[in-house]
Amino acid sequence: MSLSNAFFAIIKRDLVLALRRRSEIANPLLFFVLVITLFPLGIGVQPHLLQAIAPGIIWVSALLAAMLSLDSLFRSDFDDGSLEQILLSTYPASILVLAKVIAHWLVTGLPLLIIAPLLAVFLGMPSHSLGILLLTLLLGTPVLSLIGAIGVALTVGLRRGGMILSLLVLPLYVPVLIFASNAVEIAGTGLPVSAQINILIAILVMAVVLAPWPTAAALKMSIN
């Protein structure tokens, strides 16, 4: 199938690009680690307080790290004209956009997942909620990338779109934040969290199916 060819060609291209300019991977990850390590310093010697707010700290940091990385999603393609070529392709732009978002998540979202358990232990999170933390990050961070893509697509044509981007995207991130950090918190007390997880799965499925269309449409507007 040539559509899947094009799909994987885009993913591969973006991964190779990310490997050749490593700051793209390092930036959000470094930000994530730094913010989380600053909290114990700011709060002082209060391990119980830290433990209680750990889910929130990790999730808010993940959310901000995801936002920080958003601009790189379409910026360089927009600047060098590759975006025009992608949109002119024979294949549906929404599918190709989905490929770009997946590559972006692999580069910026997945590293957060890998480092998060370590940071959770730093914050004194109980070990039985680590699994749920990972699960919420696995389900939640792709949603952040998918929803963020709509915002970036709308603002990529503006020279200073950063502020508008945060205003556009942050409110849409709130449901993910609420359900994800709540799930981790509840898991710490040993109660079942299947409701929150199911809602996160539903949000993820909806985002995968629905977000690529407005993103592709917004990109077409932006390159106008």
Next chain:
Amino acid sequence: MDLKETVRLQAKQLKCIRDDRVLFEGLSFELNAGHVLLLEGKNGSGKTSLLRILCGFREPDEGELLWGGDSINDGQYHADMAYVGHLDGVKKELTVFENLTVSLALGVPGRYSILDALTRVNLANYDDVLVQALSAGQKRRLSLARLLITDNKLWILDEPFTSLDKQGIALIETLMIEHCATGGMIVLTSHHDIELHDVVVQRINLS
């Protein structure tokens, strides 16, 4: 009548407004297989805007564009056209070959393989060179090589001769003549005088 022969680009009463200024209105033309349409006009007369309308990036403010009788927004059009604009559309961190591999995956494979196309535009042996190491003229030839590896009937070229030397210009002209000889069509803007032998060149002056 053979369907392939009837494929042509028709513009009907196009109008383009940009920043409250009418760039052109009532613009109609018809481009048949094997013909070249050269857009002329001074800077800011709407040449690039017209090309971007032809690419489907912009909607014309009035009028319509037809490709083989269908609106360009549906049907075959996007599979049949290729665009080389002001921006080269290549990633500078990727090698020449990697760039063309992506372009090939995004389109329908055409007459030339990637290596043949590179030889054709005098970039043989550059396939594993990073694009950021290429000169401006070489980058331009690389983005034009994209036209050869995919199968496109209509080429839309915005100032294709920018930063090319004399040999480069002659080379692209040869490629354009070949493309028209095989039933292709080209819309381009250019400040250079183009010399295309045995090709019908229609001219539209926008100013």
